[in-house]
Amino acid sequence: MSGQPVRRFLFAVLAGLTFAARADDADALRLADEAPEAVVRAGDWRSFAEVTLGAARRRGDGSMRHERRLSLDVRYDHAFADGWRLVFADRLDASWPAPRGDDRAINTVKEAYLSRRLARDTLVDFGRVNVRHGAAIGYNPTDYFRRGALRSVVSIDPATLKENRQGSVLLRGQRLWQGGSLTALFSPRLARQPGRDGFSLDWGATNDSNRLLVVLTQRIDTLSPQFLFYGEEGRAAQLGINLSGLVNDATVAYVEWSGGRGPSQFAAVLRRADAGDWRNRLAGGLAYTTTNKLSLTAELHYDGAALDDDAWRALRRGPPVLYGLYRQWVWTAQELPTRQALFFRAAWPDAPIPRLDLAAMLNVDLTDSSRRAWLEARYRADRIDYALQWQRNSGGSLSNHGAVPESACWQFAVRFYF
Amino acid sequence: MKTLASILALALAWVAHAASPQDILIASDAVRNPDHPFGLTNTLIEYRQGKQTDSSTLAIYSKADPRGGQFRSLVRYVAPARDANKLILYNGKDLWFFDPASQASIRLSPQQRLLGQASNGDAVTVNFAKDYRAVTAKEEETLDGERKLRRTIRLGLEAATPDAHYHRIEMWVDAASNRPVKARFFTESDKLLKTAYYRRYQKVFGVERPTETVIIDGLQPDWVTVMRYSDWVEREVSEAWLQRDYLPRFRPE
Numbered sequence: 153m154s155g156q157p158v159r160r161f162l163f164a165v166l167a168g169l170t171f172a173a174r175a176d177d178a179d180a181l182r183l184a185d186e187a188p189e190a191v192v193r194a195g196d197w198r199s200f201a202e203v204t205l206g207a208a209r210r211r212g213d214g215s216m217r218h219e220r221r222l223s224l225d226v227r228y229d230h231a232f233a234d235g236w237r238l239v240f241a242d243r244l245d246a247s248w249p250a251p252r253g254d255d256r257a258i259n260t261v262k263e264a265y266l267s268r269r270l271a272r273d274t275l276v277d278f279g280r281v282n283v284r285h286g287a288a289i290g291y292n293p294t295d296y297f298r299r300g301a302l303r304s305v306v307s308i309d310p311a312t313l314k315e316n317r318q319g320s321v322l323l324r325g326q327r328l329w330q331g332g333s334l335t336a337l338f339s340p341r342l343a344r345q346p347g348r349d350g351f352s353l354d355w356g357a358t359n360d361s362n363r364l365l366v367v368l369t370q371r372i373d374t375l376s377p378q379f380l381f382y383g384e385e386g387r388a389a390q391l392g393i394n395l396s397g398l399v400n401d402a403t404v405a406y407v408e409w410s411g412g413r414g415p416s417q418f419a420a421v422l423r424r425a426d427a428g429d430w431r432n433r434l435a436g437g438l439a440y441t442t443t444n445k446l447s448l449t450a451e452l453h454y455d456g457a458a459l460d461d462d463a464w465r466a467l468r469r470g471p472p473v474l475y476g477l478y479r480q481w482v483w484t485a486q487e488l489p490t491r492q493a494l495f496f497r498a499a500w501p502d503a504p505i506p507r508l509d510l511a512a513m514l515n516v517d518l519t520d521s522s523r524r525a526w527l528e529a530r531y532r533a534d535r536i537d538y539a540l541q542w543q544r545n546s547g548g549s550l551s552n553h554g555a556v557p558e559s560a561c562w563q564f565a566v567r568f569y570f
Numbered sequence: 571m572k573t574l575a576s577i578l579a580l581a582l583a584w585v586a587h588a589a590s591p592q593d594i595l596i597a598s599d600a601v602r603n604p605d606h607p608f609g610l611t612n613t614l615i616e617y618r619q620g621k622q623t624d625s626s627t628l629a630i631y632s633k634a635d636p637r638g639g640q641f642r643s644l645v646r647y648v649a650p651a652r653d654a655n656k657l658i659l660y661n662g663k664d665l666w667f668f669d670p671a672s673q674a675s676i677r678l679s680p681q682q683r684l685l686g687q688a689s690n691g692d693a694v695t696v697n698f699a700k701d702y703r704a705v706t707a708k709e710e711e712t713l714d715g716e717r718k719l720r721r722t723i724r725l726g727l728e729a730a731t732p733d734a735h736y737h738r739i740e741m742w743v744d745a746a747s748n749r750p751v752k753a754r755f756f757t758e759s760d761k762l763l764k765t766a767y768y769r770r771y772q773k774v775f776g777v778e779r780p781t782e783t784v785i786i787d788g789l790q791p792d793w794v795t796v797m798r799y800s801d802w803v804e805r806e807v808s809e810a811w812l813q814r815d816y817l818p819r820f821r822p823e
Contacts, residue, residue: 176791178717179620181767184784184796187615191800192627192649194822198671200652227671229655231821241671267819273810275819284673314672326819328810335815369815374664376814398663402681441681506616506623535651569651 199226199570204306206563217558220248221306225316227263235269241282243316245304255350258304263319273328280358282319283337285367285380286408286435287394290495290515291453291488293410293433294392296365296382297339298486300346300357307563308526308543309513313486320358331371339363341385361385374398380410388413388428399438407436417457417489418467421474421481431456433487437495445502451495455488461519464490468550475550489552490519507532515553522547522554537567591704591725597748598725598741599697602768603641604775607633607807609822610799611648612693617794626650629822632695633807638662640701640733642812643694644820657817660694662733668817675814680735692766692785693797698741701734702727712742714751715769715784721745736763750780755788762788774802 202223207216227241241262250256265279282301286292289310301317324337343356364383369376380392390412399405410433415426437451459467459478467475482489494516501509513526523546530539542562547554589597609631616624627648632641643660647653658678659666665678706726714720727739738756743749750768757763764787768780781800787793811820 177713177765177767177786180617180786180791180794181715181717181769181784183617183620183794184767184769184782187622187796187798189798191611191613191798194629194646194648195654198651198654227655229670229821231823237821272808282673286674287677311669311672311674314674315669326815328808328813328816330809331813333810333813333815369813371664371813374662376664396677398677398679400679401663402679404677404679406677439679441679443681445683447682506618532650532652537652 196228196230197226198229199224200567201225201570202565202567204563204565206561208558208561211557211559217249219563222246223306237267237269238265239267239279240264243304245306251304254348258350260303260316260318261353262317265319275326275328277322277324277326280319280321281324282317283322283324283339283365284314285378285392285394287396287406288408288435288437288451288453289449289497290451291435291455291493292408293435293455294378294380294394294408295486296363296380296390296392296410297358300360300484302484302486303354303357307541308524309511309528318354318358320363321355333367333369335365335367337365339365382410382412390414402441402443404439405437406439407434409434411456414457416459417455417482417485417487418459418463418478420457421478433457446498446500449495449497449499453488453493453495455491458482458488458491459519460491464519479555490517492518493552494518517547517552520547520551520554522551524553524556535569537565537569539563539565539567541565591707592699594707594723594743594748595702595704595725595727595741596699598743598750599699601747601749601777601779603632603634603695603697604777604779604802604804605634606775607631607805608775609801609803609805611801613798613800614693615796615798617792617796618790619792626653628693630694631805631807631811631820631822633809633812634697638700640697641695644807644811644817644822645694646820646822657820659812659814659817661812666814666817668814670818673818675817677814692783692795698727698739701729701731702736702739703730704741709745710742712751714744715767715780715782720751722751747778749778764788770798775804 204221206219209216223245225243229239231237243262244257244259246257261280263280263282265277265281267275267277269275283297284295286295297320303318306316320339321342322337322339326333326335339359341361342359344360346357347354362385366381368379375397378394382390390410392410394408396404396406411430413428413430415428419426433456434454435451437449439447439449441447467478496514498512503510509530511528515524525544528539528541530537544560545553545556612628612630614626615622629646629648630643632643634641640662645658647656655670657668663680667676667678704725704727708724710722710724711719712722722742723745725741725743727741729737736755737758740754742751744751752765752767754765755763764785767784770782771778772781783797785795
């Protein structure tokens with residue numbers, strides 16, 4: 153082939169490609185010409201209703217338990233007058249059959265507070281507030297107001313657990329400056345015991361002692377370390393740090409630590425006098441995002457107040473009542489039952505088709521090797537979500553995840569936003 | 571009068587020509603971005619294969635950094651309903667996401683895209699001249715966003731700071747007015763990531779500015795995102811608000 157035809161051929165290919173690109177661009181611009189002009193305005197409400205159907209396979213006899221649930225979740229956030237703001241968030245879960253030992257319908261007043269801007273960068277809040285701190289996903293040692301906050305558990309997804317929980321009544325002040333802020337809050341004791349009634353305001357669940365929290369955040373370059381000081385009536389002060397930073401454009405690293413003197417979790421269950429050694433709790437992880445939006449997270453969890461290998465083995469072999477009390481305490485406190493665990497999460501929005509989100513999660517207890525796996529496929533229509541969830545708990549008898557009465561369960565949920 | 575206008579146009583063209591590539595880029599940024607803190611509504615509409623597949627609405631407050639000049643932005647989702655009132659802070663590579671329902675503040679990596687095809691930088695105001703160096707300028711005729719032939723200067727931009735999201739950008743700027751016309755964004759391996767058209771010029775804060783950006787995917791040209799800007803308003807944005815601890819407090823008026 154001589155040089156001239158080759159050049160002609162290449163020119164033709166180039167011209168064709170240019171024309172194709174222009175045609176693509178012109179098509180796109182024509183689409184944009186027809187794009188709707190309407191602009192959505194911000195509203196004060198964010199509400200949804202959710203209906204679920206599910207089934208759980210019981211460990212042992214393998215029988216199936218069928219479950220249905222209807223939930224209503226409302227959040228109202230309204231600014232009024234000059235610098236005032238009212239926030240109210242409530243959730244009602246009605247389940248068939250009723251959860252073990254609970255009412256069929258459980259209502260949770262998650263938040264109800266008034267906020268006032270005293271100056272441009274100074275604010276105060278009063279009422280029930282969902283106070284939450286922590287850099288990790290699966291375990292948050294610095295989330296000091298998590299104890300007793302779960303009234304109704306509809307999913308083990310950490311995001312849902314953080315959303316569907318009861319706040320604490322408190323008075324909070326915050327002062328902001330360039331790159332930093334100081335927050336101080338006091339939460340009083342309002343009752344000593346949690347309420348069992350499904351429509352109870354349940355002061356005793358999240359306001360069972362006098363508590364104090366001071367949080368200092370200061371941006372240092374791209375890091376924004378957060379220092380926490382937590383004090384509670386009858387307990388030694390706890391210190392905490394949250395720190396996160398970029399490893400590269402695709403990776404975030406984070407660590408969350410809380411430490412202080414205090415009893416072991418087992419001593420706390422028995423209300424036994426304890427030496428009050430220094431105990432550390434830690435969660436650290438990496439989150440990596442690929443160019444096609446797949447996010448992969450891995451975390452290591454450590455709870456220095458939890459049972460070690462030998463003590464955990466002994467408890468599993470010991471009196472069932474003691475084992476049950478310990479598990480109940482750990483669940484209420486949202487702590488780890490054993491010293492170390494691994495947590496993995498993968499989330500892939502718009503995969504493999506637009507609006508279809510896939511998520512997977514795996515908890516591994518490093519002390520007894522039990523596991524919990526969770527998968528979700530969620531399709532987002534305009535105002536409706538369709539979600540299919542599957543969960544499997546595996547492990548030896550009375551292990552962390554192997555003790556869950558259901559070995560596997562699935563759930564289909566339809567959520568309507570209004 | 572006609573003669574005067576012609577002379578003025580020629581003079582403008584000469585000035586544009588005489589200016590360095592970086593000067594043209596700075597002038598083009600000034601057309602897109604107001605020189606004071608402001609708020610606006612950004613409506614994103616996504617199309618695939620000619621059909622609308624998604625849409626979202628964001629309320630955005632932006633303010634330039636007095637030190638570096640780059641914009642920082644507070645973003646609140648207005649729609650869809652499932653995302654309403656979720657918030658994002660864009661401060662260079664310091665990106666935070668906050669969900670009021672869970673009170674969770676999560677640091678994001680620049681690669682995490684929350685808005686479909688649009689990158690974090692596409693949705694908010696960006697001064698290209700702060701993160702890129704214009705190294706070449708070449709006069710060229712090109713089709714603009716209204717599909718009209720326009721005399722432009724094609725600028726070749728190279729990433730100049732670690733905050734630059736793209737390795738290389740080609741930007742077409744109107745030769746007479748410095749209005750941005752279109753841009754092509756490339757990866758490190760020189761693959762075309764996307765093409766953006768700046769169009770629907772309207773008077774905003776006394777200057778004709780683009781009120782729509784059309785983004786066309788580089789690999790899948792039938793994947794199109796239309797970003798439409800409305801409700802521009804001058805806003806006071808305190809420096810103290812541009813941090814993650816302010817996200818739970820942010821409520822656009």
